[in-house]
Each structure stands twice: as C-alpha cells, then as structure tokens.
Amino acid sequence: MSVPIGPRAAAGRRTPDSGFDAIVIGAGCAGLSAATALVEQGARVLVLEARPVLGGRASAVRDPATGEKLDNGQHVLMGCYDATLSFFRRIGTSDRVRWQAGLAVTMIDRIGHHSTLKLPPLPAPLHLLAGVLAWDALSWHEKASVVRVGAALRTASGRASGAEIVAGSGLTVRQWLTSKGQAPRLIELFWEPLALAALNQPIGEAAVDTFLEVLSRMFGPEADRAALVMPAVPLDELYAEPARQWLEAHGSQVRTRSVTKVRVERERVLGVEVRGERIDAPLVIAGVPWFALPALFDAPPAALADLLRRAQATAASPIVTVNLWYDRPVLDEMLVGLPGRVFQWVFDKGQIFGRSHSHLSLVSSGAAGVVARSNEELIAVARREVEEALPRAAVAALRGASAVRERQATFSLAPGQPARPGTRTGVDGLLLAGDWVDTGLPATIESAVVSGHWAADAARRS
Numbered sequence: 001m002s003v004p005i006g007p008r009a010a011a012g013r014r015t016p017d018s019g020f021d022a023i024v025i026g027a028g029c030a031g032l033s034a035a036t037a038l039v040e041q042g043a044r045v046l047v048l049e050a051r052p053v054l055g056g057r058a059s060a061v062r063d064p065a066t067g068e069k070l071d072n073g074q075h076v077l078m079g080c081y082d083a084t085l086s087f088f089r090r091i092g093t094s095d096r097v098r099w100q101a102g103l104a105v106t107m108i109d110r111i112g113h114h115s116t117l118k119l120p121p122l123p124a125p126l127h128l129l130a131g132v133l134a135w136d137a138l139s140w141h142e143k144a145s146v147v148r149v150g151a152a153l154r155t156a157s158g159r160a161s162g163a164e165i166v167a168g169s170g171l172t173v174r175q176w177l178t179s180k181g182q183a184p185r186l187i188e189l190f191w192e193p194l195a196l197a198a199l200n201q202p203i204g205e206a207a208v209d210t211f212l213e214v215l216s217r218m219f220g221p222e223a224d225r226a227a228l229v230m231p232a233v234p235l236d237e238l239y240a241e242p243a244r245q246w247l248e249a250h251g252s253q254v255r256t257r258s259v260t261k262v263r264v265e266r267e268r269v270l271g272v273e274v275r276g277e278r279i280d281a282p283l284v285i286a287g288v289p290w291f292a293l294p295a296l297f298d299a300p301p302a303a304l305a306d307l308l309r310r311a312q313a314t315a316a317s318p319i320v321t322v323n324l325w326y327d328r329p330v331l332d333e334m335l336v337g338l339p340g341r342v343f344q345w346v347f348d349k350g351q352i353f354g355r356s357h358s359h360l361s362l363v364s365s366g367a368a369g370v371v372a373r374s375n376e377e378l379i380a381v382a383r384r385e386v387e388e389a390l391p392r393a394a395v396a397a398l399r400g401a402s403a404v405r406e407r408q409a410t411f412s413l414a415p416g417q418p419a420r421p422g423t424r425t426g427v428d429g430l431l432l433a434g435d436w437v438d439t440g441l442p443a444t445i446e447s448a449v450v451s452g453h454w455a456a457d458a459a460r461r462s
Contacts, residue, residue, distance in 0.1 A: 020045060020252075022035075023284045023285070025284065025296065027054040028054075029056065029448035029449050029452065030437075030449065032247075033087045033452030035243070035254075037456035038459060039246075040090065045252040047255070050257070050259045050260065051256065052257050053236065054241065054243075055072075055235055058073075058235050060235045066325060069236065069237075071235045073363065073404065074347050075445055077229035078446075080225040085229075091239065097229050097230060097231055097232055098229070106333055107337040112388070112389065117135045119226055124222075132186075132190070145181050148181050172207060172208060172415065173206050173208045173211050187203075192339065197365055198214045199211060199366075200409060206413040206414060210441065230335075232353060261274075261296060262286070267303050268427065268428045269281075269427055284430050286430065287455075290311045307426070311436075314412065318371040318408070320403065320404070322401065322403050323361050324361075325399040326360070326397065326399060331351070333351075338389055343381070358396070379403055410442065411435075420437060422437065432451070434448060437451035
C-alpha cells in the first residue's frame with residue numbers, strides 16, 4: 001500500500017532514461033500479475049512496493065510465538081480461477097496448490113449435525129441439483145427449492161455475464177434468494193456460507209449481481225470449475241516471492257519500502273518519484289487498493305477527480321482470522337463449514353501444509369460486527385465455536401492462539417456503492433489494476449489477477 005510522503009526536495013535526483021518500459025506500483029496479486037504479464041510480452045518493468053514485504057492484502061507474516069508463517073487471512077481458490085492458475089503457471093508454482101476432486105464440503109450446523117455436500121461429476125447445473133438432492137442435511141421440501149436457482153444458473157451459463165440476469169435490480173443476495181423461494185435452512189447451510197466466503201459481506205447487505213457472476217463461473221460446464229484449490233504453502237511462497245524471483249531473472253526489478261508518487265503533466269504520466277528520485281517511464285500501472293489510490297498523487301489532475309472521489313467514497317468490509325494450535329489432531333478434513341456462527345469456516349492448516357501438528361484457522365467474513373473486539377474476545381469466541389462443533393477439540397489442550405484483522409480486506413458490494421472503474425484512466429499512460437477494477441467479480445485473488453492481465457493487455461495495445 002502506498003501512503004503519503006513528507007516534503008521532498010524541489011528538484012530531486014532524476015533518472016531521465018530509466019530503461020524501464022513500465023512501472024507497476026503495488027506488489028500484490030494485481031501488481032505482480034501485471035508485471036509478469038508485461039515482462040512475458042518483452043517489457044522491462046520496475047515494481048514498487050511501499051511495505052517491507054510483498055503480497056498486499058494476500059501476504060504472510062511470521063508468528064512470533066510459534067515461528068510459523070501466517071497468512072493475513074485464509075484464501076481459498078477455485079477451479080474456475082483461470083487467470084490465477086495461469087499466473088501460477090507463469091511463475092512456476094502450479095505445484096504449490098492442492099486440488100480437491102470436485103466440490104465436497106462438510107457442514108456442522110448449530111445443533112452439531114454433520115453432513116457433507118458433494119457435487120457429482122455431472123454437467124452444470126445438474127451437479128449442483130444432484131448434490132443438494134442427495135444432501136441429508138435438508139428435508140425434501142428444502143431440497144426442492146434449489147431447483148429455482150438451478151434454472152437461473154442455466155440462464156446465466158448461456159450469457160456473457162451471470163450478473164446480467166439482475167443487473168441494476170438493487171436486490172441484495174438475501175432478497176434474491178428469497179424471491180427464488182429458497183428455504184431458510186438451505187440459505188443458512190449453503191447459500192449464506194458460500195456468499196460470505198465469495199463476497200465478504202453479509203447477504204442482507206451485498207448486491208446479488210456479483211454473486212450471480214461468481215455462481216455462473218463456479219457452476220460452469222466443467223465439474224472441476226467448482227473444485228476447491230487450497231494453497232499448500234504460505235501466500236508469500238505461493239506467489240509473492242516466486243514472482244519477484246521470476247521478474248528479476250527476466251531483467252526487471254522489484255523494490256520494497258518504496259513509497260511512491262505518480263508524476264503527471266498535462267494529463268500525461270511522466271513517471272514516478274520515490275525517496276526524492278524521479279524515475280521516468282512512459283507507462284505506470286497503479287496496482288494499489290482503492291483506498292490507497294488517492295495517496296499516489298500530490299496534486300491530483302482534474303482528469304482523475306471523479307475516479308478519486310469514487311475511491312474515497314467506497315466502503316470497506318473486514319475479515320477476521322483466528323489461529324488455534326492444539327496439542328493433537330482435532331479435525332479429519334482440511335475444511336469444515338460452521339454455518340450460523342461468527343466464524344463460518346475452519347481450516348486445518350496442518351493438513352493443508354502437510355504438517356504433523358494441529359493448527360486451525362477460523363475465518364469470519366463480513367466481520368464488521370466483531371472486528372473491533374479484543375484479541376482475547378475473538379479467540380474466546382473462535383475457541384468456543386470450534387470446541388462446540390468438534391468434540392475432539394473440546395478435550396484437547398490449546399497450545400497457542402492469535403487473531404489477525406484485515407480491516408479493509410475488500411470493498412463493499414452493497415447497492416448504491418460508487419461504480420467500479422475500468423482499466424484505463426483519464427491520464428494518458430496511467431492504467432489501473434486491482435480487485436476494485438470492474439472485472440465483474442468480487443474482491444478476490446482472481447479479480448486482482450484478471451485486472452493485472454487486463455492492464456498488461458491494455459499496455460500492449462497502446
């Protein structure tokens with residue numbers, strides 16, 4: 001994330017011929033995917049990151065108590081993440097993820113009943129319908145209600161965008177599901193956990209348009225589109241550091257601790273200024289989050305006034321993650337859903353990473369109601385919920401715990417939020433990348449990588 005810098009020298013050191021074809025600001029998923037795609041096209045790129053580590057809002061830090069690397073939130077990929085998986089292939093890390101064979105998720109409801117939703121290898125949306133009909137958590141009446149959503153998904157699969165079905169309707173996810181006759185228990189056990197994970201916002205607040213786009217991709221023609229793809233290593237090892245190594249091996253540069261300002265003159269980008277050094281380049285890609293975009297300019301040009309106004313007016317939605325270390329294994333699966341609770345999903349990071357000890361990561365998406373609680377309170381809630389759901393956890397000894405907050409994890413998808421921007425801006429030579437770019441997707445890794453690839457493609461066509 002880029003932040004304001006203090007007073008600078010009137011002229012500053014200058015590198016009039018930097019030798020860089022492009023400068024990318026921000027070394028998260030968007031910035032690194034844009035930079036690697038540009039280099040793949042033959043460009044020489046400079047990546048500038050304000051923080052001391054790479055990864056942006058999808059990064060890892062070392063836990064001081066255990067020495068383990070902790071992601072700043074549990075990120076789950078899916079088989080329909082075409083751009084992300086292409087990015088991993090480019091930097092050589094496709095073998096650092098674990099594919100689930102189809103979608104199979106165990107849910108533990110609030111009274112402790114365990115059930116598994118498993119989608120069979122059938123064409124979409126038949127696999128969803130067949131999976132729900134075989135799911136023993138629901139009554140036959142509740143199962144039958146999903147047929148109405150299946151009809152909508154069939155419509156979505158034949159369109160360019162699933163969101164076209166209800167574009168501009170102003171409906172929230174809950175309102176749309178209710179209009180489709182979805183049974184309350186089906187909403188609680190399936191649709192709400194899925195929507196919270198995808199949108200990071202309560203279903204009574206998030207607009208349905210983006211959720212339908214997710215569903216149309218997730219439940220696409222191939223059964224493996226809905227497969228869960230788990231990072232088998234911390235995020236810095238999955239993409240951040242490998243991307244840095246790949247870029248440097250191809251003659252480009254990555255610099256951290258580089259708070260950056262964009263230099264613009266007469267609606268044309270000139271380059272950037274970093275620590276008093278002016279670096280010229282004909283192209284700058286701003287790959288920072290929406291909330292950091294205004295800080296890239298000392299004197300924002302008039303051509304960016306509307307864009308920056310929308311960025312400042314866009315609300316954020318937080319994620320809270322609690323990590324619990326037990327003295328023995330307490331979970332048989334890598335992932336379990338806990339619907340109807342503060343923490344909706346629990347991941348066994350020990351199993352995912354192939355470690356022998358038990359390390360659970362509990363995620364609360366759309367966590368505006370709890371993000372302000374103390375670490376002790378969050379850990380207590382997470383421990384109570386997991387030990388009520390998992391009997392083995394209740395008798396195991398807790399060896400350690402930590403809480404991680406990402407207060408501006410995603411942008412709000414509530415109806416009435418400012419319109420998301422495109423890749424191009426009103427300043428010649430300045431492009432945008434980031435999950436806020438209007439990819440049609442929520443603020444996911446896939447949206448960020450798609451935007452990075454779009455920016456690289458726009459640069460090539462320019």
